[in-house]
Amino acid sequence: MVQGVELVAVSKRYGGATAVDDITLHIPRGVYCCLLGPSGCGKTTTLRMIAGHEAVSDGDVLVDGRNVTNTPPAGRGTAMMFQSYALFPHLSCLDNVAFGLKMRGIGRAERHERARRGLEMVQMQAYADRMPAQLSGGQQQRVALARALLTEPRVLLLDEPLSALDPFLRGRMRAELKRLQRDLGLTFVHVTHSQEEAMALADLVVVMDGGRIQQAAAPREVFDRPAVAFVARFIGGHNVLGGPGGQVAVRADRCRLSTVPDAACPGVRGTVSLVEYQGASVRVALTTEHGEDAVAILPDAVFFADPVGVGQPAWIGWSAADAHALSA
Secondary structure (H helix, E strand, O other), X not given: OOXXXXXXXXXXXXXXXXXXXXXXXXXXXXXEEEEEOOOOOOHHHHHHXXXXXXXXXXXXXXXXXXXXXXXXXXXXXXXXXXXXXXXXXXXXXXXXXXXXXXXXXXXXXXXXXXXXXXXXXXXXXXXXXXXXXXXXXXXXXXHHHHHHHOOOOXXXXXXXXXXXXXXXXXXXXXXXXXXXXXXXXXXXXXXXXXXXXXXXHOOEEEEEEOOEEEEEEOHHHHHHOOOOHHHHHHHOOEEEEOOOOOOXXXXXXXXXEEOOOOOOOOEEEEEEEEEEEOOOEEEEEEEEOOOOEEEEEEEHHHHHHOOOOOOOEEEEEOOHHHEEEOOO
16 A cells, blocks of 8 residues: 555646646655645645545545545545635634534534644644734744644645745744654645745655646755756756757856866856855856856855956856756
8 A cells, every 4th residue: 555645647627728737646654745836837736636625637646545536625634724824713723723623523621622732732832812813924824733733634735834924934934844744754745836945844846837747856856956947947056058968957056157268177158147246155147158048156255266247258167077967
């Protein structure tokens, strides 16, 4: 029996439009998986099909080896944490967390006891009697997370849960989500459009575009060895350049900059179009002789030892070992 979440040739169509196109994916049990991609790529539709909130047009959805394609959401062993958190404004934090238990007919004393334990899990026990309007965005998120976890799901589904938070709080909540996932040993499937978020959280990154999976791998592999040009460009930090042998990707932080080309190394000539100081590093962009963009990210000390300015001719080079061929 295959443990975790398995999608087998799954598609979703809305009339004549295809939102998800024949995807097959295995998310092992206990893995933190991020579905990553631009708006409209099919990642949220995929999440909703796993949850049972969207019907599958073709294919099958399995959870821990059980086919749940036609099973209602409540019977799948999954719990969904929505982007809006969907807290009831007229209920206290305690009663929001206990709501699912109430719907299952569990008595008041027991459900409140379990809800208090859930609030302790997310360090919100001191706020049990407050209403959602009295909480910050991060606190509301913790309450929604406790409510989802209280149903004891096999799989927790998160739809862009950090998008409404400010950057400082987003970083703190990233760490909290990863801690909970690790401590509980659950499968988390998290939709995001943030490359940084996916790299920080995921054991498995699934990059989607046009309703299809472009690459599914560990974060380091996706960054170091993007499978296709779309992944290299979307993840960022890469130069995607054409050549006689086809397209290659080269990490910008592996490139070097010079006013004199090195004949022993591959590289491109061009004109400096941007110099951007970023504190510990400097980002230098060229427009190449062939009209492509190329970028080098240099330590600030290296750049300022031999700086260049916008409009100057320059050369960006790299080691042949740092160039990675792309399949498309």
